[in-house]
Amino acid sequence: MMSTAASPERKRLHPHKFAMWVAMGAIIMMFAGLTSAYIVRSNQENWLEFSLPPVFWYSTIIILLSSLTMYLAVKAFKAREMPRYKILVTLTAILGLLFGASQFFGFFYLNGHGVQLLGQGSNPAASFIAVIAGLHILHVLGGVIALIVVFIRAYSSKIKRYNVTGIEIVSTYWHFVDILWIYLFIFFKLA
Amino acid sequence: MSNEAVLHANVEGATAHDAHHDHGEHHEHHHHETFISKYVFSMDHKMIAKQFLITGMVWAILGGLMSVLFRLELGYPDTKFMFLQDILGKWWVQDGRITAQAYYALVTTHGTVLVFFVLTAGLSGTFANFLIPLQVGARDMASPFLNMLSYWFFFMASVVMLSSIFVETGPFSGGWTAYPPLSALRDASPGSGRGMDLWVIAMALFVVSSLLGGLNYIVTILNMRTKGMSMTRLPLTIWALFFTAVLGVLSFPVLLSGFILLIFDRNFGTSFYLSDIFVNGVGALPNEGGNAILFQHLFWFLGHPEVYIILLPAMGMVSEILSVNSRKPIFGYMAMVGSLFAIAILAFLVWAHHMFVTGLNPLLGSIFVLLTLLIAVPSAIKVFNWLTTLWRGNIRFTPAMMFAIGFVSLFISGGLTGIWLGNSALDIHLHDTMFVVAHFHIVMGVASMFGMFAGIYHWYPKMYGRYLNNTLGYIHFWVTMAGAYLIFWPMHYEGLAGMPRRYYSYSAWESFKQFGGLNQFISTVALIVFAVQILFLFNFFYSIWKGRKLTTQNPYGSNTLEWTTPIRPGHGNWTGEIPEVYRWAYDYAKDGREFIPQTTPVDPNETNH
Numbered sequence A: 001m002m003s004t005a006a007s008p009e010r011k012r013l014h015p016h017k018f019a020m021w022v023a024m025g026a027i028i029m030m031f032a033g034l035t036s037a038y039i040v041r042s043n044q045e046n047w048l049e050f051s052l053p054p055v056f057w058y059s060t061i062i063i064l065l066s067s068l069t070m071y072l073a074v075k076a077f078k079a080r081e082m083p084r085y086k087i088l089v090t091l092t093a094i095l096g097l098l099f100g101a102s103q104f105f106g107f108f109y110l111n112g113h114g115v116q117l118l119g120q121g122s123n124p125a126a127s128f129i130a131v132i133a134g135l136h137i138l139h140v141l142g143g144v145i146a147l148i149v150v151f152i153r154a155y156s157s158k159i160k161r162y163n164v165t166g167i168e169i170v171s172t173y174w175h176f177v178d179i180l181w182i183y184l185f186i187f188f189k190l191a
Numbered sequence B: 001m002s003n004e005a006v007l008h009a010n011v012e013g014a015t016a017h018d019a020h021h022d023h024g025e026h027h028e029h030h031h032h033e034t035f036i037s038k039y040v041f042s043m044d045h046k047m048i049a050k051q052f053l054i055t056g057m058v059w060a061i062l063g064g065l066m067s068v069l070f071r072l073e074l075g076y077p078d079t080k081f082m083f084l085q086d087i088l089g090k091w092w093v094q095d096g097r098i099t100a101q102a103y104y105a106l107v108t109t110h111g112t113v114l115v116f117f118v119l120t121a122g123l124s125g126t127f128a129n130f131l132i133p134l135q136v137g138a139r140d141m142a143s144p145f146l147n148m149l150s151y152w153f154f155f156m157a158s159v160v161m162l163s164s165i166f167v168e169t170g171p172f173s174g175g176w177t178a179y180p181p182l183s184a185l186r187d188a189s190p191g192s193g194r195g196m197d198l199w200v201i202a203m204a205l206f207v208v209s210s211l212l213g214g215l216n217y218i219v220t221i222l223n224m225r226t227k228g229m230s231m232t233r234l235p236l237t238i239w240a241l242f243f244t245a246v247l248g249v250l251s252f253p254v255l256l257s258g259f260i261l262l263i264f265d266r267n268f269g270t271s272f273y274l275s276d277i278f279v280n281g282v283g284a285l286p287n288e289g290g291n292a293i294l295f296q297h298l299f300w301f302l303g304h305p306e307v308y309i310i311l312l313p314a315m316g317m318v319s320e321i322l323s324v325n326s327r328k329p330i331f332g333y334m335a336m337v338g339s340l341f342a343i344a345i346l347a348f349l350v351w352a353h354h355m356f357v358t359g360l361n362p363l364l365g366s367i368f369v370l371l372t373l374l375i376a377v378p379s380a381i382k383v384f385n386w387l388t389t390l391w392r393g394n395i396r397f398t399p400a401m402m403f404a405i406g407f408v409s410l411f412i413s414g415g416l417t418g419i420w421l422g423n424s425a426l427d428i429h430l431h432d433t434m435f436v437v438a439h440f441h442i443v444m445g446v447a448s449m450f451g452m453f454a455g456i457y458h459w460y461p462k463m464y465g466r467y468l469n470n471t472l473g474y475i476h477f478w479v480t481m482a483g484a485y486l487i488f489w490p491m492h493y494e495g496l497a498g499m500p501r502r503y504y505s506y507s508a509w510e511s512f513k514q515f516g517g518l519n520q521f522i523s524t525v526a527l528i529v530f531a532v533q534i535l536f537l538f539n540f541f542y543s544i545w546k547g548r549k550l551t552t553q554n555p556y557g558s559n560t561l562e563w564t565t566p567i568r569p570g571h572g573n574w575t576g577e578i579p580e581v582y583r584w585a586y587d588y589a590k591d592g593r594e595f596i597p598q599t600t601p602v603d604p605n606e607t608n609h
């Protein structure tokens, strides 16, 4: 039975793309671990209640916008409109950095309103926000670095490489960290 | 995309990357390799496998040596080992006796190193790297570059962990599970300061290494199989390594999240795990609102899958070796795959059985009892299939086969005590006693070590083109087999009598005096078993240069693809085309033929099975 079953060669996903999907699974597990720790802890005593900094709304808008520019950048790349692509990728990276900055404003806002995030006397409720959002910022920064790498790659080699795989992988990742933030934002709002 | 094209693209991608670093001196052809590119920063999966193996062996020796040292203390608490003091110095040995802090440091480092560096990196790092491309029919991993990084992260983790042994205050000494507050408070014990800093850095690097490796293994298995190699034609080794990688990729990140919170508690004054603590000499701590049990949840959510990460590769290799050396198809191939799958799923649903006595809600506890005991079902299926594979087989008792059979024996013995522990009512008595030590050493420690030995003896000719010495192999097997049972079997009785684990001295208990002789006996056997491992080490390195040469491509009459490569395969594995596969891996003793390699097309007159 097993030995006679024929298996036609399938068109397979590019292995590097596939690797990205598996890596996203791993990242999801990390944040799932952290957010479930948050839930477990929040059900116990001595849990500080406070509302999220309003600037997080701006963060959300910024990262959504960056997903849009990312999407357009890939489109431009596929259409070989390199100048447009250049602008859009740069814009995406800048929006990514802006996102990080806006998150830091949020952290300072909390600290300024008596919600201490880290250090002596901090409540885990606030520390969780700092750690989880902080880790997410690191993931966004990783995306910015990846953007810079594919950007340079597309221009450094003598023969122009119109291979979309690299930029497609980065864009998948970019949308992923975007959705991750949306999840975290809703989670913090509700939990 | 075909395999060839993918590999080509990879080599291109990886070398383009190289070019940024060292101005591309050696990136033109990987045919003429320098010493550095061949042995050090190699991207050949076979070389990376050997790097994992040898680093793992170094750790096995160091970790084994540590256990010999603390066994000396347990077996001979009244004997003065002055020579040890001369070698190790005052911090470790005083008045000829291992100090209490050294004892805890040794137990902790032994556990950490054996679980993660030897039986995870050394075992799945070695064999996933070596066997996956060879047995699925690929020229290399999906990303040879990430694969190389995976080894070097492991190497860095090793260096950091090793350095922690030499810091003034000693390595971390709070147990391999690193529970807070010992792991979270710098002042809690000597090892909780610098030692724990290094421990947690080493482990974070290790997690990165495992993730990079696991990613590659999964993608290679799913994406780079040769023509005709459907999933149901894969050898069981590959299935096992696949589930191992999936477990790792899904559970290590959770451990990492636990470590991250720990790092914040240690360095940034947060209170994730800390509350209401008073430290001698320091006073009451300001930390409020933390929960130490939270760490246990995060830890064991990895910790339990981790034990299967250690065990599954051994299971896979044992299945393959038993079948090849019984000259019979593996019994119940699909049941084997199914039970691997069931184990992988259940592995995520039982972590709280390590926490029955943490004040867990008894109702929740009984759910975890049920789920835990369910693991016995796939485990029993596997044992049944191994035994039926052996049944009436035309058995060749090679050293690899001996270790594989030994594995089955150990897995049965240790699995049965798992069923005891899985019942929360019994575990209240048995938790943190020597019974647990006996359980997990037999079922995981020794059994997986046997799987690893089986794999080494079996695939050594493929790795080095020479054989290991068989006589030394048999001595190695019998002494280790007998020794393993003699060391760990008596610990069950100690545990049943209530003797706790991880204690430096039992002299305060009248009730454990009766075990004085037994402890001496255990320690002596441990010493002998350790000595025999040195014999194996000698065999291993001697045979690399002086062993009997392999003269045929397929010495065991195996069906799997690795034996279709040249005797000493280069980077790329096959010189010509990658062979096509027409059948599963277990056509042994079929239609009167002893074996039919996977590359043999199906004859229209062949019987179905």
Ligand code: HEM
Residues within 6 Å of the ligand: B177, B307, B308, B310, B311, B353, B354, B372, B373, B375, B376, B379, B414, B415, B416, B417, B418, B419, B420, B421, B422, B423, B427, B430, B431, B432, B436, B439, B440, B443, B444, B445
């Ligand atoms: C039928 C199967 C099994 C059952 C029901 C089972 C159950 C248990 C339970 C309940 C404990 C906790 C004991 C305690 O701390 O009080 C335990 C400990 C442990 N088990 Fe198993 N087990 C099984 C198989 C295995 C296997 C296959 C492995 C590894 C390959 C394994 C590795 C371990 C380890 C490493 C520990 C101790 C961890 C520590 O506290 O340091 N077990 N087992």
Ligand SMILES: [Cu+2]
Residues within 6 Å of the ligand: B303, B304, B307, B350, B351, B353, B354
């Ligand atoms: Cu467990």
